[in-house]
Amino acid sequence: MRIGELATKTGVSVRALRYYEEQHLLASERSASGQRHYSDRAVDRVQLIQQLYAAGLPSRSILELMPCVVTGEATPELLAKLASERDRIDGQITDLVSTRDRLDSVIASATATYLTGEPCRPQ
Incomplete structure (x- = not known):
């Protein structure tokens, strides 16, 4: 899905999604024309990022925690x-x-x- 669709599905601004990418919290693939494309799993990941931000965790801490959350290791x-x-x-x-x-x-x-x-x- 494209960035606008992800923003709509998650209620998160396009600007915030770009920030998450800059912080390496979220990844996308680029099309030949340079547009971002996200997997369906990105919705859950963005929602998790939002929850962790709401709990007061800074992006650096969220980045450290993500591997554990994703793999359980x-x-x-x-x-x-x-x-x-x-x-x-x-x-x-x-x-x-x-x-x-x-x-x-x-x-x-x-x-x-x-x-x-x-x-x-x-x-």
Whole structure:
């Protein structure tokens, strides 16, 4: 498939796809006219790249992790890096849950204040 089709299927911009290629995260073959062509597996790969970016991993780390993700083979160093990234993500999840709980508390308090007709006052 061509780059525009991959962009449409993944919801990722053409510019981002070109960046992924520059970072060696994604590969394409070139036609005789120089157009990029991707395999059907590129959709899954782009989605994985997006997930890893969303988790806060930089492209350099994603590049290191890709062989393990694709083949399932890993060195002890790579396994340690994966565990470290997982622990970092777990910390982010804990922080986000705490933030959500605080927002729920504020919403509940503001809702109760609204229902009683009393103005909300800053604490």
